[in-house]
Amino acid sequence: MKDTASASPVIEAKNLQLVFNTNDGPVHALKDVNLTINKGDFVSFIGPSGCGKTTFLRAIAALETPTGGTLTVNGMSPDEARRKRAYGYVFQAAGLYPWRTIAGNIKLPLEIMGFSKAEQDERVARVLELVELTGFGKKFPWQLSGGMQQRASIARALAFDADLLLMDEPFGALDEIVRDRLNEEVLKLWARTGKTIGFVTHSIPEAVYLSTKIVVMSPRPGRITDVIDSPLPRERPLDIRDSREFIEIAHRVREGLRAGHGDHE
């Protein structure tokens, strides 16, 4: 794995194991996962269901506890990092509170973290602008489309100053057209904020379009089969997806997925 000396690691996993004990016996959700994510990286995790990509993201967020190996976030244990509010997490569903307005939803983490009222308002305005929802603060979630709701949930994750943004198939439930637009916006957002992003997806084009690093995973046991450092420039217009480099990377991802599946197909 390429590791530039100047970059500082945000996430480091060494020999990470995670076994779930289920009624059908132990399930190896993660096996021997080694990965370093540097500051400012946009890392996609791609693989079929059961490959452990979401489990890995949840382990980073301290929502799951590894059963072996080491995992550090900003040099701390994931749970310490969680308590220091090191990351914002975006779930597959927007999960906005129906009884709060969009602005009220974005204020939720700010209230819990004890920001002053004035600071809350200022931050809400800033993140709404960032996700292009200015003017929608007073609306209730049901008054917004699915794509707009998901943008609001991203705004909520951005509202406090976590340098790390973890996104678990945030656009999985949206249609292709909305998805394309949101992908473009996420890239813009990443460029403007300089955050480190971990992004779980099912979609090869989405992974290749967004990422500086693509982690290909495969199931039973969940493991990493390939890590691709993207040669694409950071600035990416939508039509980059027709370029030869893009297609080559997409091909390599597909090969990686196929190889991981080879044992039973």
Next chain:
Amino acid sequence: MSGGAMKHVLPVLTVVAAIIALWYAAAVGLNRAWVYDQAERAGVAPASGMALIAETWSQERPVLPAPHQVAVELVKTTFGMAPSSKRSLVYHGWVTLSATLLGFAIGTGLGILLAVGILHNRAMDMSVMPWAIASQTIPILAIAPMIIVVLNSVGLQGLVPKAIISAYLSFFPVVVGMVKGLRSPDQMQLDLLKTYNASNTEAFWKLRLPASMPYLFTSLKVGMAASLVGAIVGELPTGAVAGLGARLLSGSYYGQTVQIWAALFAAAIVAAGMVMLIGVMERRTLKRMGMAR
């Protein structure tokens, strides 16, 4: 009235009309025997046709009073008397309603407290619910006199014992509804709060309690109806002093069927009014919370 409203009202009116028609017919059938009986004792031929029907609908102590008899009694004892009169339904209704409301308040408070306890305390989670269910399987008619006697021996009588019987019935739907409501947020929502490092207290006030509101109001409606039943049952063993329960009991002592039916309807009207009031509060609250569309 707009066509849309008419569409809602028409089926209701049709059903009401059908019930009233059936009721009148039943009154003829059930009260006829008494007319024949009276005629036989007087040694005259019993009335027939319209005259018979008229007699079955105007007896003083019919087996089944006709709807208009109940309505007249209801109006007379509600509006035709000073509210302080012992024969006024307003007087008796208020006696019952005040016990109902106090019992409802106690029951609701207790229900919410128990639900919060069940949510946050494992021991309570394991132990409270079976007891709560068991408490509701005991016939209230059996336990109400015990409560009255025990409380009377410690100097409590009148409003409070009835309110406690009310609370005994009304806490249950609130516990069940609130436990379900407080547990309604899904794992994702709880995970989200965990990523903010939110405490259980914050999760309660910011997520669980607002999420439980629709469940609470449904429970309150059931609880209110149960409270009224409790208050009326609580009035029966006290010797029929005051309240709608007393009206029912004294009516049955003296064979005043019209009075019984009037008291029954008064109770139903009070219950419907209270439940509608909760419905209005529900709509307003949910609308203000943005949960009504």
